[in-house]
Amino acid sequence: MTPEGRALLLEGAAELGLKLAPEQVEQFGHLLALLTQASAQMNLTALRGERDILLKHFVDSLTCLRGGWLDGGQRVLDLGTGAGFPALPLAIVQPRLQIVPLDATRKKVEFVERTAQALGLENVHPLTGRAESLGRDPQQRERYDRVVTRAVAALPVLAELALPFLRVGGLLVAQKGPLTPEELEAGTRAAAEVGGQVRVAEPFTLPLAGDARTLVVIEKTASTPERYPRREGVPNRKPLFWQAT
């Protein structure tokens, strides 16, 4: 990482109230190098360049910590982690979290696994598979305190895919771009259908970059009915209470 990149990362984190230790900055530098190297060989992430990766992957992932919903020693699933976001930045900054990054694409999960090992992150336990199937697996269903997710699907789809993984009382923390009232309305109805209630939908801007974001928190208030999630592909194709685009 260049000295400018280091300053940018520290400033972005500071805007979120986080003071990164030197070892954590080292880990982010290592992550940047591994991501850049792997992206040259496979289609891992659309973002290229130090500034974009630092702000739009690393700092952006850390915005999931707003509100303190992920404080403490929680068991967390990162639904649709891709190249490890937000899982890897969260694991670096909150070592007490036990994080399971989940993705349907094996080569992405393999990258996350290799990278977590290289960074010495023992709190990362990657998993390959589709949320629709794993959400029905007794070893995964209702086993998590938190589900985090970033840039994966519309809110009603996320509600159906994520809520089955949560214990009653657990929270879905979804980091999204700008949210329309229609998406929030559909997400609220979908959440109710699968056993959840929207607690917070808070707009904010990404530190330094200024992009519009929304942090949505849905609490699981009742057990998810057995019929959810529906079979693979259906939640996206026919989202609950929402017109697929």
Ligand SMILES: C[S@@+](CC[C@H](N)C(=O)[O-])C[C@H]1O[C@@H](n2cnc3c(N)ncnc32)[C@H](O)[C@@H]1O
């Ligand atoms: C646009 S990427 C976002 C990746 C990462 N969360 C990020 O913010 O950079 C969406 C990822 O979600 C995964 N995904 C989408 N639907 C999924 C499902 N039903 N089960 C598991 N993974 C899924 C895709 O394979 C893809 O890697």
